[in-house]
Amino acid sequence: MAQRTARKSQRLKLGFMNSRLIETEGEQPIFSTRAHVFQIDPNTKKNWVPTSKHAVTVSYFFDSTRNVYRIISLDGSKAIINSTITPNMTFTKTSQKFGQWADSRANTVYGLGFSSESNLSKFAEKFAEFKEAARLAKEKSQEKMELTSTPSQESAPGDLQSPLTSESINGTDDERVTPDTPQHTEARAEPSQNALPFSHSSSSINKHWEAELAALKGNNAKLTAALLESTANVKQWKQQLAAYQEEAERLHKRVTELECVSGQTTAIKSQKTELNQTIEELESALKAKEEELERLKAEVQSANEFQSQKESLALKLQDTESKNRTLEAQLSDLEQRLESSQQEREAFRKSLRSLLELLDSKIFELTELRDTLAKLLEGS
Numbered sequence: 001m002a003q004r005t006a007r008k009s010q011r012l013k014l015g016f017m018n019s020r021l022i023e024t025e026g027e028q029p030i031f032s033t034r035a036h037v038f039q040i041d042p043n044t045k046k047n048w049v050p051t052s053k054h055a056v057t058v059s060y061f062f063d064s065t066r067n068v069y070r071i072i073s074l075d076g077s078k079a080i081i082n083s084t085i086t087p088n089m090t091f092t093k094t095s096q097k098f099g100q101w102a103d104s105r106a107n108t109v110y111g112l113g114f115s116s117e118s119n120l121s122k123f124a125e126k127f128a129e130f131k132e133a134a135r136l137a138k139e140k141s142q143e144k145m146e147l148t149s150t151p152s153q154e155s156a157p158g159d160l161q162s163p164l165t166s167e168s169i170n171g172t173d174d175e176r177v178t179p180d181t182p183q184h185t186e187a188r189a190e191p192s193q194n195a196l197p198f199s200h201s202s203s204s205i206n207k208h209w210e211a212e213l214a215a216l217k218g219n220n221a222k223l224t225a226a227l228l229e230s231t232a233n234v235k236q237w238k239q240q241l242a243a244y245q246e247e248a249e250r251l252h253k254r255v256t257e258l259e260c261v262s263g264q265t266t267a268i269k270s271q272k273t274e275l276n277q278t279i280e281e282l283e284s285a286l287k288a289k290e291e292e293l294e295r296l297k298a299e300v301q302s303a304n305e306f307q308s309q310k311e312s313l314a315l316k317l318q319d320t321e322s323k324n325r326t327l328e329a330q331l332s333d334l335e336q337r338l339e340s341s342q343q344e345r346e347a348f349r350k351s352l353r354s355l356l357e358l359l360d361s362k363i364f365e366l367t368e369l370r371d372t373l374a375k376l377l378e379g380s
Contacts, residue, residue, distance in 0.1 A: 031126045032059040033119055037073055037080050038111035048111055051080040058112060060126055065222065067137045069130040071110075081110055087135035091127040099124060 034055045038048040058073040058081065073081035083103045091101045099120055100111040114120040 028062060029059040030062050031122075032057055033123055034058070034115070035119070035123075036113035037075075038113065039080075040109040040111070042108070051075070055115070056080070058123075060130060062130075065225075067141070069134050082106070083110060085127070085130050085134050087131060087138060089127075089131060091124050091131075093120060093124060096120070101127070 035058050036050065036055050037052040037058065039051050041047040041049050052073075052075045056073055056075050058071065061070045061072050062068075063070065069085040071081055071083045071085065072079065083101075083106060089101055089103070091099055093099045096117045097114045097120055098111065099114075100109055102109045112120075112123065114123070
């Protein structure tokens with residue numbers, strides 16, 4: 001019981017520490033949006049693990065005291081994103097509504113799921129903008145460091161020691177001569193000539209230490225301001241700590257109540273068994289419904305095929321009917337022609353019959369004439 005309480009209080013303290021991550025002097029949000037927050041699974045390095053149950057506010061912060069940009073997101077009092085933007089970071093769009101970036105300091109990969117593609121594009125544009133600003137700030141800080149270290153480079157150890165060596169006083173090995181040579185007077189004049197570099201090096205050393213002193217004063221002022229800020233926030237921290245302790249006590253009481261309720265585990269287990277049986281029955285019913293659905297899908301597919309065949313047959317029937325109407329028209333024309341030809345043949349038959357009758361009458365008359373003529377010949 002005491003171990004549980006200790007672990008809960010430790011988690012509350014961690015949440016309190018996380019909530020203080022963004023409460024620094026001069027740090028203000030410069031862009032905010034809402035998104036679902038994910039982190040890469042530290043074990044598989046492949047799957048995404050959601051760190052927020054719903055869409056939360058994700059903001060860009062600028063710390064003017066340190067001249068850095070950060071991405072911060074809170075889920076209640078818990079900081080689920082605390083990433084400092086560096087020039088070597090890259091924000092990648094993996095889909096129309098999802099983007100990710102790797103944070104080597106936090107040893108993780110953050111992922112954000114947005115509600116629209118426009119929100120993702122705006123976040124990516126701001127990331128590139130602040131990344132470039134971080135690069136420029138880094139270059140400026142490097143330039144300042146180089147300017148600060150310039151006097152120390154001018155007064156290198158070799159240069160500082162040169163006025164005090166025997167070579168700088170008596171000349172180099174080539175210039176040094178014995179007292180017997182005529183150049184002895186020139187060798188005596190060299191110390192006065194070497195006094196100028198010594199004074200120049202001393203002024204460089206003074207400038208270097210003055211710059212170092214100014215830098216230390218600036219750092220001291222920043223540390224003093226940070227200390228004052230920390231002192232001002234101690235009271236608020238204590239109030240929040242008291243609130244967290246009250247919450248821990250309430251949770252402790254709740255845990256005690258739950259432990260008292262744990263005596264009903266037998267009934268809960270029986271209910272769990274019944275629920276498992278019900279789940280199995282529902283799963284079997286669901287499986288039967290899925291099979292029925294597959295069968296209905298097959299029937300619908302066959303009905304669609306029959307419908308397509310019916311449509312093709314209907315088209316063929318329409319074509320046949322049009323051809324039939326054409327043939328009927330042709331048949332009617334032929335019947336009319338046949339009827340007219342029959343009428344003509346009937347008229348021709350009538351005319352032939354009349355001609356035959358006329359011919360028979362003529363033949364009969366000729367026969368009578370022949371008989372008459374024959375009688376006349378016989379009588380003559």
